Amino acid sequence: MKELDRRSPTILNAAWDELLFWDGRAETLEEQALCPVSAKDEMNLSIRELLKRISNIPGYAPLFQRAYPSVPIEIAIARAIATFERTVISSQAPFDKWVAGDETAISPAAKNGFDLFNGKARCAQCHSGWNFTDNGFHDVGLRGQDRGRGANLALESMQFAFKTPTLRNADLRSPYTHDGSELTLQSVIAFYDRGGDVKRPSLDPAIVPLHLTPREMNDLEAFLKMLTSIDKPVDIPVLPR
Amino acid sequence: MLRRLLPICLLALAAGAAAPVDHEIVQNDRAFSQREITIKIGDRITFKNADEVAHNVYSATPGMTFDLRRQAPGESSAVPFLKEGTSLVQCAIHPKMKLIVHITK
Numbered sequence: 001m002k003e004l005d006r007r008s009p010t011i012l013n014a015a016w017d018e019l020l021f022w023d024g025r026a027e028t029l030e031e032q033a034l035c036p037v038s039a040k041d042e043m044n045l046s047i048r049e050l051l052k053r054i055s056n057i058p059g060y061a062p063l064f065q066r067a068y069p070s071v072p073i074e075i076a077i078a079r080a081i082a083t084f085e086r087t088v089i090s091s092q093a094p095f096d097k098w099v100a101g102d103e104t105a106i107s108p109a110a111k112n113g114f115d116l117f118n119g120k121a122r123c124a125q126c127h128s129g130w131n132f133t134d135n136g137f138h139d140v141g142l143r144g145q146d147r148g149r150g151a152n153l154a155l156e157s158m159q160f161a162f163k164t165p166t167l168r169n170a171d172l173r174s175p176y177t178h179d180g181s182e183l184t185l186q187s188v189i190a191f192y193d194r195g196g197d198v199k200r201p202s203l204d205p206a207i208v209p210l211h212l213t214p215r216e217m218n219d220l221e222a223f224l225k226m227l228t229s230i231d232k233p234v235d236i237p238v239l240p241r
Numbered sequence: 242m243l244r245r246l247l248p249i250c251l252l253a254l255a256a257g258a259a260a261p262v263d264h265e266i267v268q269n270d271r272a273f274s275q276r277e278i279t280i281k282i283g284d285r286i287t288f289k290n291a292d293e294v295a296h297n298v299y300s301a302t303p304g305m306t307f308d309l310r311r312q313a314p315g316e317s318s319a320v321p322f323l324k325e326g327t328s329l330v331q332c333a334i335h336p337k338m339k340l341i342v343h344i345t346k
Binding site for chain 2: 018019024125126128134135136137138149153155156157158161204205206
């Protein structure tokens with residue numbers, strides 16, 4: 001398996017996503033689920049071969065029958081993966097406790113960071129709502145020739161546009177951006193502070209130099225870290241034989 | 242003024258032509274003001290961006306495609322719908338924004 005041009009987008013809170021993948025080419029988690037299986041640069045496994053392998057494991061048949069009676073196995077596999085993905089949900093973060101009224105849940109620096117997030121730093125223009133994403137597509141001015149959403153939707157605003165990721169648990173998900181070019185939250189903030197790296201017609205108008213002070217950048221980072229929740233670990237399943 | 246307009250109105254009635262109607266759909270809080278709208282062939286819809294962020298209203302419905310490009314907050318653009326059928330209008334930037342336009346005779 002070779003290294004891909006794009007980093008894996010998180011599936012955290014994907015249950016609420018409108019379109020899947022960095023370029024939005026899948027409309028449902030069910031449609032998305034089987035794509036990496038057959039992708040040549042990923043698992044490179046034909047669906048026919050996948051079905052053969054699953055069918056050769058006797059333990060799967062009664063499980064699929066119970067969960068998805070009378071559903072063709074290929075559809076059942078996609079539904080099973082998508083159903084699992086919908087259970088990967090962030091829980092309450094310190095930020096949520098603060099919103100609920102606990103003034104001690106986050107630091108004064110993080111509170112100032114939240115003000116910056118919604119104001120001077122313009123983050124909430126795209127990272128909006130409870131999941132800190134507009135589920136939208138934006139060219140934020142990253143270098144590279146990957147046209148992102150523009151490869152599927154030939155509109156000027158969609159060239160070099162990629163899906164806005166959730167910021168929930170972002171502190172745990174380095175590297176950042178679709179190409180993994182930013183290694184830390186600090187470097188992401190610095191990227192946006194300088195107004196991105198490339199100017200072109202598709203660049204989102206929200207991407208402009210922010211002129212943040214070093215202290216403001218630290219406060220923004222402090223706020224972002226308050227979006228990390230302590231989530232229940234995923235139980236590793238015992239695979240059927 | 243009424244005397245001047247009357248002959249024109251009578252002429253239109255005599256020809257059986259209904260004047261095109263202008264409708265307005267507002268974009269606010271990353272949503273269209275309506276999810277569906279039914280209009281007549283020849284009517285126009287003005288898409289008004291009353292939001293705090295840019296939008297890109299478009300339709301990829303075959304035979305009814307249009308692209309308003311990026312609309313800054315406060316901007317408006319009108320689109321005539323000249324063909325009978327159903328058009329799916331979306332925002333490219335925010336794909337949850339969808340509007341179904343029924344165009345009737």
